[in-house]
Amino acid sequence: MRAVTTSRPLPRFHGLRFAFGTLTVLPARVARWDREAARSGMLCAPAAGVAVGLCAAAAGSLLLLLGAGPLLAAVASTAVPSVLTRGLHLDGLADTADGLGSGRPAEDALRIMKQSDIGPFGVVTLLLVLLAQVAALHRLYGEGWARGAAAAVLAGAVARLALTLASRTGVPAARPEGLGAVVAGTVPPRAALAAGALAVGVCAGAGALAGADGGGYGALRHALAALAALAAAEVLLRRCVRRLGGVTGDVFGAVAETAATTALVVLTLG
Template sequence: MHVMRNLQGAALFYAAPMDGLRFAFGTLTVLPTRITRWDRETARAGMLWAPLAGLVVGLCSAALGGAFLLLGSGPLLAAVVSAAVPSLMTRGLHLDGLADTADGLGSAKPAEDALRIMKQSDIGPFGVIVLLFVLFAQVAALYRLYGEGWAQGAVAAALAATVARLALTHASRTGIPAARPEGLGAMVASTVPPRPAALTTALVLLACAGAGALFSPYDALRHVLAAGAGLGVAAWLLRRCVRRFGGVTGDVFGAVEEVAGTVALMGLTLGVL
């Protein structure tokens, strides 16, 4: 009975699915989507559907990388184009958020000054360094995975993009405040209750296990652990940002997303996972 009440409560948060889907795809991708509602209820639904938007981005990334590999480009070029797709499909906003967050964290200034640094249009040295290493890590991981076969690289690209957007669901959980009163961060901050977030996470991890099981039972576990590693490091970064800035911003969401996806890719390359 308790489980039924939990599922019924979670279902309420997936109400008005089209509004939530439009919000998720309209804010997290460049796909032509008209957002018909802009309120916190829709933002809550949108953040719960965020992993689905990530899956679509990941499938596009996997399709292009796999196509290049099958056409004889070799795993390195396949990895480069595969890593480029998520950036293009988000107009680079998440990478920009990662760079701005790195500059804010690295400034060692009070929260108000750090937030002002993050809002500036230029990118400082911390942002440049973090961007370079994150992109290098993504390409290196995909190069290794495409080297094992087009299917391994394609599944990894799809998994990483999905887990990256799942991290946004967790960053929107209730109890996590917004650092500013305006912007997308303020709209989605503290909108997702724990139970729907847990249900969404379970579904994504189950999908990761299923994708890994296409190769072997060991890979099913490896894919789940890689996803968990991405979410764990993203959660650590989220806590660090909340303590440092007093809450989340759109830039913090971008940083959490990029870190989760990158760590998940790296985890898939490690034999110990």
Template sequence: MTDSVPPPLPPEERATLPDGLRFAFGTLTVLPARITRWDRPAARTGMLCAPAAGLTVGLLAAATGTVLLFLGVGPLLAAVVTAAVPAALTRGLHLDGLADTADGLGSAKPAEAALRIMKQSDIGPFGVIAVVVGLLAQTAALFELFGESWLRGALAVTVAATAARLALTLASRSGVPAARPEGLGAAVAGVVPRGPALALAALVVLAAAAAALPLGPAGALRHAGAVLAALVVGELVLRRCVGRFGGVTGDVFGAVAETSATTALIVLTLGGPAAA
């Protein structure tokens, strides 16, 4: 008896890598990328390409902070500007999602009412607190890391941005429902098969460790652990939101990304300076 091989998907159910990259960069960054397809196959490939968008954002932020340091700017100002770069490259959408999700979770209202609160243009007290604490935590972590060396700071922001978008890939996996029938959440909810999502997660963890090898074995393990911790916290946020709202929305994706990035940066400050 031979194993049966599933037939290939018909062309209309597939999306090319360029389709996916345009989807990922067009939805997750402000970088020029004209989205040519807005359907489930393109969303599937696009969310698998999300870490590539995160890597690009992280590298641009790392380059900004590093250049400032070499120009003589202190680590605090370099950290402030570096933390602002990912926000600028996403039009602040992830921070806005974090704020809206915090307001929805803190409202103590039924799911439908909480979702209406999240759609409002204003930001409530829970949202303000979440954004302020998140940005302060990111800036403080980067200040500490840039203060130790430009390499530690540059690696940290790159790994954090990549891990944050990887968390979005996992949040788009099969079985995760959408809270609304429209919006980004509905477009990407459940589109990524679990197998490829987990394989991509393992690849990013290994890549983070390899990139940090110049910091020594302890540094490599720390960066791999930072990615894993970011994914765990992102998963906890995801599950809380799915349980509270009945599914995911674009705001929830923003909250997952921001909390994952912040977690990665905090973890990378633990244990003292890494060997350079």
């Protein structure tokens, strides 16, 4: 689908509706599908991530408080984001792994990524990423429901924040159609940095409220995890731009899962 340019004013709260309507299965009517709407929507993407993270935290914490144990709590908090996104980010991660791992020229790699099946690179990547997420959350829920819940919210927020930063001006689309073409290059760098600072601040606040490390150390720990997640996502983004000539919807999914996984792993360190 090609992006449409329009000067009509955006409806109220359209950015939030665009973010929730395109990045989650939560009920949200997307009234416009153009680059102006995409810019507003991608700036609101971290808010959708916080909502997904809260749902994941609620599921995991409830199971833990009911006595199911940290492993089942971790599985629940890993499964909920997949359900709330119809598995699109994980599918994008697998397709991107197949494309990058193929060693083919950009055009062939993009064709591989567009195919409906998943190759060996994608299968292995999915397995390792999901195992890493469950293992990290298992460790964190084992230290208390608040630590696990804060981590789930952090992972949801930074995953979507990585999408905001990946949509900044200067990052091209690899194809002329699809979600990647609509959102690529829509977010001004200053707006992306402002959204990033706000989201990292929210992550730090969640860490302070978790309380297990003390407010100050918990806030610092979560802020550093968020920054490490964004750095890992940026490395993958630049690799995809160099290798594929730009971003696609699959690349956005891979960037989101990379950020979430990195954040969770960093929280287990130290």
